[in-house]
Amino acid sequence: MLDFKFQTPVIFIIFNRPDTTKKVFEAIRQAKPPKLLVICDGSRPDRPDEADKIAKTQAIIETVDWECEVLKNYSEQNLGCKNRVFTGLDWAFEQVGEAIILEDDCLPHPIFFQFAQEMLDYYRYDTRIGTICGDNTPVGYSRTNDSYYFSLYNRCWGWATWKRVWLNYDVDMKKWPLVRDNNWLHDILEDDYAVKVWTNIFNDTCNGLNDSWAYRFTFSLWMESLLNIIPNVNMISNIGFGKGGTNTFNREDPRANVPNQAMNFPIQHPPFIIRDTLADAFTQKYVHNPDSLPKRIKNKLKKILKA
DSSP: OOSSOOOOOEEEEEOSOHHHHHHHHHHHHHHOOSEEEEEEOOOOTTOTTHHHHHHHHHHHHTTOOSSOEEEEEEOSSOOHHHHHHHHHHHHHHHHOSEEEEEETTEEEOHHHHHHHHHHHHHTTTOTTEEEEEOOOOSOOOOOSSSSEEEESSOOOSSEEEEHHHHTTOOTTOTTHHHHHHTTHHHHHHOOHHHHHHHHHHHHHHHTTSOOOHHHHHHHHHHHTTOEEEEESSOOEEEOOOSTTOSSOOOTTOTTTTOOOOOOOSSOOOOSSOOBOHHHHHHHHHHTSOTTSHHHHHHHHHHHHHHO
16 A cells, blocks of 8 residues: 555556566556556467457456556557557557656566656656656666766656657658667767667667667657666566566566665755766667677577578
C-alpha cells in the first residue's frame, strides 16, 4: 500500500507470458492507478499454443479490484513488437496526456510510481526533458548524491513520459539518411566508437533487421535534443530473461533480474540540467556495447536463426 495519492495513468503492455504479467500486475494493483490502459498483440499463426497463453494473460486484467477505468487495445492479428507497441502507444496517448509505461516483464519497486509521478509533475512544462526512467542497470555508477541524473540514453524498462514527447515518434526514421550521411551523429554522441555502434543499430533498424520500436524512439528523442531522467538507484527488475523473452533470452546477461530498490525521499533534484557524460560513457560501455560477451552471444544466435 502506497502512502501517497497516486493519480497517474498506467499503460501496461502485455502479450503471452501470464507468469511475469501476474507479478507486474500485482505491483500495479498495489499502486491502484485510477486509469489502466492495456495493450496486447495477437497470436502468431505458426505458434498454435500462443492464443491460449494470450487468453490467460488477458484474463489477469479482468481481476482489477480497485476503482479504476480500464481501457483495452487488443489486436486480433499479430503486429509484431515494433508495430504493436507504437500503434498501442499512439492509441494510449490519444486518451491521456501523460503516463507510466510498464511491459509485462518489468517489475517496479513500489516507490517507482511515486518517483515517476513527482517527476512528471516537476518537469511537465520543461520541454528539455523526454522521459523519466526507472531502470538503472547494470548498477555501479554514481557521480553525485542527487536522486537522478540527465542522460542522452532513454531506458524502456519502466518509464514515463508526456503526450508532447510521444507525438515526435517517427516510426520510419525519415531523418536518418540525412543525419548519417552528414555525420550529425558525431555531434550528438561526441565519441567515434559510439557513432559506429549507433550507425550500425540505426542502419539495421531502417533495413528491417530488427523489430525494435525502442531504437526508433531513441532516434526520435535525439532529433529533438531531449534528455532523459535516470535514477541513481535501480527501481525496475527485468524478470523476463530466459525462455519466452523476445530480446531478453540470455539468463547470463548482467542486467537480468537485478533487484529493484527503493529511492530515498524527498527527492534530491540536481542543481542544473546538464547531461552527465561520464554516466553516459558507462551506459554506452555496459548497455549499448555490441562487443560485450552477452551481446556477442545474442548477435551470433540471431545470425544463426536468420540463416
